[in-house]
Amino acid sequence: MKVKPVNHARAAAEFIEDTPHMTFHDERLWDLRQKRDQQMHILPEWQDLRTLASQIKEHTLANLPEYLEQFEANARKNGIHVHWAADAADHNRIVGEILEKHGAKSLIKSKSMVTEECSMREYLEPRGVVVTETDLGERIQQLDDQMPSHIVVPAVHKLIPDVAKIFAEHYHTDPKDNDAQSLAWQQRLAARPVILAADAGMTGGNFLVAETGTFVVCTNEGNADLSATVPGLHIATLGIERLVPRMADLGVFVRLLSRSALGSPITQYTTHFRGPQEGSEMHVVLVDNGRSHRLGMEEFWTSLKCIRCGACMNTCPVYRRSGGLSYGAVYSGPIGAIIDPTFNERKYSTLPFASTMNGSCTNVCPVKINIHEQLYKWRRVLAEHHELPFVKREIMHMAGKLMGQPKLYRAAINGTEVALSAMPRFVLYNWLNPWGKHRELPHPVSQTFHNWYKKNRVDAGKAAPKATAKKGENA
C-alpha cells in the first residue's frame, strides 16, 4: 500500500480552530523561549559553549565507532550488560528477551524518545508486559493513547480540563478537578504502588560517556531514578549518537541542556549511572535505527548532534501554532522535520515544507545544527525524488519557464491571456485560492512599476543610456 504523506497543514488548521488550546500552547512555549533567553543573558560564554558543544559532537560523530567500542568495553568493566540494536525490531526483541529471562511482567519506565521511535509499548504489551510511563506528561499521553507532542513536555498541547477528564476515566478522580497540583498528586498516588511492585525499570538517557562507560539521565520529576533503582533490573535505551568522549565534555552539555529546554540552570536530577547495585542488573541498549545511515548523509548528518532539548520547537512560530501532533511523527517541530524524512521520505515529505525557514531554530540550537538550512536542502532532495504534490511541481515548472522569458512574463503581468498558455487558469486559481481564506488580496494598481518606468524614464528620455540593449542581447 502506498504511504500517504502526513497532512500537516490540515491538522494544524484544526489545532488553530481551537483557540484556547492554541493560545495556551503558543504562550506556554514562548514563555520557555523567553526563560531560555534569560539564562543565555546570564552566561557571557553562551556562544562559546554552543560552539564547543557543536565541535565535541562533530568530533564524536566523526569517530563514532571507536568511541562506541570504548564505551562498550568500559561499561562491561563496570558490570553493565551492553546490547546493540540495529533497528527498532532488534531493540524491542532485545528488551523483550531481557524481560522474559527475568520473568518480568510489569515494566515502569521514564521518558525515552527512542522507545517511542521503536514503538516498544506496542510490541511488549501484546506479549503480556504491562508498561507504565512514570513521567507525568508521558503518562498522560499514554493514557490518552497519543504520541508525545513535544520531546521535553510531551503533553504541552493539553489543558488542565483535558487531563482531569483522562484521569477521571482511568483513575476515577473528579472530572471537574481544575487544579494542577491536585491532578499531579492523583498521578503520584496512582503511580507509587505500580512503581513499588514493578518487576523491571527502564530509562532513556541523555549522555553516554565513552571514557568511563557510564551514562547520564537528566530529569525533573525523579521518576527516572525510581524506575532505575526500585525494581532491581534496569534497562537503559539510548541512541548511538548520545555519546561524548570524556567526563570533562559533559559539563558543556549539562550547562546547555536545561537552559535551552526549559530556561532552568539545570534539571532537578542529573544522575550518573555507573553500574548495577549489588544484587541487581543493569543493561544498556545502544540503538542505531537509521542513525548510521543518517551519519552518511552529507547534508544531514549534523542533525545527529541533537541533544533533544526542544529549544527549536519552543521558538518555532509554526510549531507553536500547529501543535506537535500535527507533524504525525515521534519527532515534531523543526528538528523532527529534518530527522523524520530519514525514516520515511514519502510519509514525512510534507514536513520540511511546514516551515517559513525563518531560521530562529538554528540560532537557539545549543549544538548549532543548521536546521533551517537543512529544511531548505530537504526540499530539494524531496523534489528530486518526486515527493512534491503534482500541482505544486507543475506550477513551479511553469513559473520557472515563464520567469526565463521576459516578453511572455511581461504579457502575463499585464494581464493578457498569454498566462493561459503557461498554466490553465483553474489550476492556478485553485492552488492560490487558500490565500483568500483568512486574508485579503493585494489591492489592484493602475500601472506596474515597469510601465511607470517606461513612461517616466525611457519614453521621457531620462533613462540612463545603458538601459538599452547591449551588444549580444536579444531583448
Add this chain to the structure above:
Amino acid sequence: MRIGLFVPCYIDAFYPKTGIATLELLERLGQDVDYPMDQTCCGQPMANSGCNKDAAAAEALFVKNFAQYDAIVMPSGSCAHHVRDNFDAIPQTDEVRHVRKHTYELVEFLHDVLKVEDFPWAEFPHKVGLHNSCGTLRALRTASMSELGEPFFSKPMDLLSKVKGISFATPKRPDECCGFGGTFSVTEEAVSAKMGVDKVRDHHGAGAEYIVSADTSCMMHQQGCAERAGVPIRFIHIAEILNGARE
C-alpha cells in the same frame, strides 16, 4: 558606480510605489541608476519550493540583466538573500559570482555602501512598528536577533532615526516571523494567516500606526491579514519613508 535596480515581481505588479520610491531615493542620493527592462524574477519561489532546476532560467536571465553593474540593489531582503546565499541553479561562472557578490538589499546598501547620513527631505510624524523580515534579520544580518543575545544593532532603525518626527513602537515579539514564507502562505494558509494576524495585532497593541519594513512580501501578507481581521494599521516600505513620503 553603476547601479542596476531590481524590482521584484510582486512589487512591480502590486506595489509600484515602492519601486518608484527606491529609484527616486537612489537618484536623489546622486546615484547612476538603471532599471534593465527585461527583468523578471530572481528564482527564489522555485528554489524555496525545492524545485531548484526550475529556478535556472530565472537565475540565468537575472545574471544576463545585471552582470554589467557594479552594484545590484533591490528593495527586498528575501530576494537579496536568495541571490547572495542560494543562487546555485546555474553554473557558478565569474559573471554569476560577480552578481552574487554585488547584490544588496536597499537598507544595507544605503547604510553600508553609501553610508547615508541624512535624509533632509524625509519627515514622517507617525509611530511606526519596524518589521524585520527573517531574510534581513537572520540571513543578511541587518539587525541584531534576540536568539543570540548579541548587542543591539539595527541598520533599518539607524536610517529611520534620521527621519524627522518618526517614533517607534515596541512590539512584544519583534523578531517573530510574520508567517508569509512564500508558497507556505498558500500551502499552510491557516498557520500562515494566524502568524500574520498575531504579528499585526502585536504591532497595533504596541501603538504602531504603521508597520514599516524592507520587505514588501511580508507586508503584502500582513496587510491581507490586518484587513480581514479588522486591525486598523497601515503599511509602508522603508524606501517610501526615506524618500520623503508623508503618509
